[in-house]
Amino acid sequence: MAVVEKYVHTPSSWSFLNVTSIFSSTTTMSTHPRLSVLSTASLSSASETRFSLSSAPSLNTALGSSYKPRDQRPNIYDRNLNKTRTSEVSASAFHFLFSEVVQYTQKRVNGILDLERRLNTLGYRIGMRVLELMVWRAEGSSKAPKRETRFLPALMSIHTQVWKAVYGKPADAIEKSVENADEYMIIDNDPPIERYISVPKDMKQLSCSSFTAGVVEAVLDGLGFPARVTAHNTPTQQYPTRTTILIKLEKSVLEREELMK
Amino acid sequence: MAIFGLWVINKAGGLVYQRKFADGLAQLSSNDYLVLAGTLHGIHAITSRLSPVGSSSGAQVFESESFKMNIFLTATGTKFVLITSPAEMSCDQALVRVYDIYSDTVMKNPFHTPEMPIRTEAFDTKISALFGPSG
Incomplete structure (x- = not known):
């Protein structure tokens, strides 16, 4: 629990920042990754996956990137204990x-x-x-x-x-x-x-x-x-x-x- | 160019902080200040409903020949009022600085009760550093 003064906040922007981050986290929470992968897979399977093998890998990579937003940080329990910079x-x-x-x-x-x-x-x-x-x-x-x-x-x-x-x-x-x-x-x-x-x-x-x-x-x-x-x-x-x-x-x-x- | 005084009005219209920095305004009793702050709170509530199109932020500046009253309303309903000379320009930035100081020294202080008069030493010190010592 390193307490470091990272930025001087302006109160209004700070509270709004928090609100948006809460919202973004709830939206990612509500679409549970495993459930949504299944549902989209079944939807798209009718159109192309079932018939063409070549398009399947590209679909997978697309799914992979869309379910891991780049800015999402790993769960606190999954983070490396030895990395102090991000803690x-x-x-x-x-x-x-x-x-x-x-x-x-x-x-x-x-x-x-x-x-x-x-x-x-x-x-x-x-x-x-x-x-x-x-x-x-x-x-x-x-x-x-x-x-x-x-x-x-x-x-x-x-x-x-x-x-x-x-x-x-x-x-x-x-x-x-x-x-x-x-x-x-x-x-x-x-x-x-x-x-x-x-x-x-x-x-x-x-x-x-x-x-x-x-x-x-x-x-x-x-x-x-x-x-x-x-x-x-x-x-x-x-x-x-x-x-x-x-x-x-x-x-x-x-x-x-x-x-x- | 002068800053005469600073008020902080809580969301119920009570004056929780009042300070004078320079002479130039009439000397008032603390009861008068309370009445004025309550009145301002009421006027602000009216002005925020006057807009014919949608909601309004309410009055931001009252100006007269000899002074200007700058009002800054926070998202939580606390009002910061800066009383200055009419020529004073950068009141908005000053009020944002006051809000910064308030949220740091008052809201993070465990010995302050919300909506009650501000008796936090650090707030006084930082406000003095911003506007100069009390007049």
Whole structure:
């Protein structure tokens, strides 16, 4: 689910575009390929196919081209998992979906902490799948597949690979806490999921990037680095939506890292 | 050449956003604005039925000696009204830009309730970037 700003839409044209695409898909759906092939074949068989063999192949090619419109993309389940170029989704559609996700969640919680926890849980479900897909894409064709066993390379790959797979761009910085040895931070100056979200003043401490924190938590868990991940707003003059993803590692991870040195 | 103000009127005729950019129009109370927006909504509904041949988009511009009122109606019934000086030319493009900003910052914001007054910070910021800070 790479969210990439592909075009700036003008709202009117965007909605019309959607409508037409829906219509075109329903028309192709209503004429089920197998049924319509049969019906046209039986119609034309009376006139020429039955009597002349030479015209049959040309009829087949004509049918073949008319039932596969060139612009029709294959079903999402039939697409190649490793082709990332065509797997981009509309950023607008994603923003509307995420907005509904937040509204839905907000109706079912009491308090900001609860809301963040739920968004985290939703992100966790994404993260599990992202890790699996990423590993498959990177190591699936390799003769000696490997996985990250040390924390810092794993953190680097989250900063670049995971962010690219999910948001289409790497995160902006990684920092290590000075006070606590078990705390690391991933910083995004302009998180795409928060681009159009304005949090009201009475909920100032809410960060919708808790969703991203959930993704990071799942990836870390999957790689064997259990941690608690939270999101915090850290706006600057230049980047009003700057967000810090705070990773608090479990003790066992630090102890293991110590042993592997 | 001046842009005096911007209104957003919801599909029921309620004023959900009102902002002033330059002096030049009479100072009105917020209640007056609500009444004016409601009246405009009514007039627009009448003008859209006046056409003798088929349906009409309704009034698009009201012009006077000292100001011009440009109305942009969206497919969903929301109206954007830009009040400018009569000489102002590119109002249509400006209104389309406002609609762009509205659909991005307001409609995609989970903390905005449709048909309710717009209290979205990002909308204010982007409108300021487009027309300059409030007067």
